Amino acid sequence: MSQPHATKVLVIGYVWPEPRSSAAGGHMMQILESFLQQGWHVTFSSPAGSGEHRADLTALGIREIPIELNNSSFDTFISELAPDIVLFDRFMMEEQFGWRVEKHCPEALRVLETSDLQSLRDARQQRLKNRLKASEDGNDFSELFAPALREEFELMAETDLAQREIAAIYRCDLSLMISEVEIELLVEHFKLPRSLLHGCPLMVDLPTHAPVPFEDRAHFIHIGNFRHAPNWDAVLWLKTTIWPMIRQQLPAAQLHIYGAYTPPKATALHNAAQGFHVMNWAEDALQVMSAARVCMAPLRFGAGIKGKIVDAMLCGTPNVTTPIGAEGMHAAEPWPGAITRTARSFADSAVQLYQDKTQWLKAQAQGLELLASRYQPRIHGPALIARLEHCRQHLASIRRDNFTGSMLRHHQHKSTQYMAQWIEAKNRHKEDAPT
Incomplete structure (x- = not known):
């Protein structure tokens, strides 16, 4: 009797996770742990260099495979791996590799780990810069903390970063959101379907010992x-x-x-x-x-x-x-x-x-x-797994209902594909040129 197929997950990381350096690294490790607890086979890949404080994923049973930007070697790699789920760590990775995943593994569930909304953070940083230019008062920054979400939307809506980030959310089958405030912003003001989003906060076990007095x-x-x-x-x-x-x-x-x-x-x-x-x-x-x-x-x-x-x-x-x-x-x-x-x-x-x-x-x-x-992980970990399984079971209807995402993939991925192929051809020409 044949053994049941173990779910295969490919995570494409913006960086190799460093849980002791950032909350984003810690959150990624919590997500990976949820996968491992299901007995899923996890591969982590990244085009980034190795950081000083990166986690030892191989010690956890996670396969580590470096990948390159604008290189068709990724096509061979993902075709051979044939993952059931591909998780993009931040929208830039979806931009770079999403079209390749769709082309070579069209049935794989595509998930985006947003970490936080970078376009929201950047818009708020610009507002702070404007405030610091307008006043030398270093005490009262109340107005920075007062805007309603509608004002945040208006600050973000015309920025290139927001358009790129939210397009990536649309192109994926599901996006993991760490903050309920960001979910509200996306649903109520950017008008994203709530069905494309899943709340997934930090997951930490409660301390088992008394705190230092x-x-x-x-x-x-x-x-x-x-x-x-x-x-x-x-x-x-x-x-x-x-x-x-x-x-x-x-x-x-x-x-x-x-x-x-x-x-x-x-x-x-x-x-x-x-x-x-x-x-x-x-x-x-x-x-x-x-x-x-x-x-x-x-x-x-x-x-x-x-x-x-x-x-x-x-x-x-x-x-x-x-x-x-x-x-x-x-x-x-x-x-x-x-x-x-x-x-x-x-x-x-x-x-x-x-x-x-x-x-x-x-x-x-x-x-x-x-x-x-x-x-608590015992609440959010199983909720994440259940949502991913539900999406896999209803993938055809999810994609049919997400017409905006389908439209964006059609146009964006074509332009991204041609740009990537042009860069790859240019790099190959440099390598072949006589020295």
């Missing part, structure tokens, strides 16, 4: 990959405005800033006399988070949901953030710390949390409650 903790902490623009901006706001306000109230306070890929411009901000310590990369982010008393995430722009804040809740570390930092993370549930709109209120809230044990313990408990209600 209040008395055994010290210092403030900020953590985040320096290559991620919102994190670098947060460090600048801390340095120029928020941290001096905290030091006025707590002259001996220390802030420890950790992040992967620390650039010289960040290292240059280190000033031990001011208690401002740039610590580079943390080998164990949860360990340093557990040793700190308050996590600070002063994000003035961004999108998605924030891995550093989930890590803080896991470690029982209350946090202070902005409406951008808290977006999509708690709905109507109490926030495990404080959500603020100005540098002054941020500093005051951080100092109060640092000193007030009763308030600190209450925030800590709220963090654990939030993890239990919204981020």
Whole structure:
């Protein structure tokens, strides 16, 4: 009697996952773990170079195959692999490889992992730049946090990035969305069918041990990959405005800033006399988070949901953030710390949390409650698998109903295909040319 066919999944990564460097890397590993728990055969491919902190996927039983952009070798590779599901890690990978997947494996379910809406993040970054040009006030950024989703849509709608990103969502059979706010934006304002989207937040197991006590903790902490623009901006706001306000109230306070890929411009901000310590990369982010008393995430722009804040809740570390930092993370549930709109209120809230044990313990408990209600793998992992299986079973009707996606694939993939073939021919000509 023949064995049942094991589902084969190909993940095409924008980068090789680095779960200890970014929330996006952590989320990808959580998705891969959900696949492995089903006994699915997983292959991970990427055209990117190997990063310093990449995960060892082979140790988990995942096959690693590097691929190249604009190279027909991918066609042979995917034809031989014949995956049942292809997951594109961010829309740029769908742009590059989507037409090849459709041509050589038309029956494979095509899924997009958006990570966060890059076009939303970039539009918000532009709004911050405009605000900084218009005013030197470093305290009050309330207007950045006030726009309704309709205003966000109007900011994004005419940008090339939004048109590319949302076209990729249409071209896929299903897109994974990490934030419910972004789902609402896409459905209510960009008018995407809800049936093309699936909410898939960060998935973390609840801690099994008691958190480090209040008395055994010290210092403030900020953590985040320096290559991620919102994190670098947060460090600048801390340095120029928020941290001096905290030091006025707590002259001996220390802030420890950790992040992967620390650039010289960040290292240059280190000033031990001011208690401002740039610590580079943390080998164990949860360990340093557990040793700190308050996590600070002063994000003035961004999108998605924030891995550093989930890590803080896991470690029982209350946090202070902005409406951008808290977006999509708690709905109507109490926030495990404080959500603020100005540098002054941020500093005051951080100092109060640092000193007030009763308030600190209450925030800590709220963090654990939030993890239990919204981020458990035993809920979201099976939900993801069930949605993928449903899409595979109803693939023909899903594609028939998604006429806009079919139309976009017809036009976009033709132009992308011809451009890729032209680049490949040009590269081959260079290689064959006499030296």
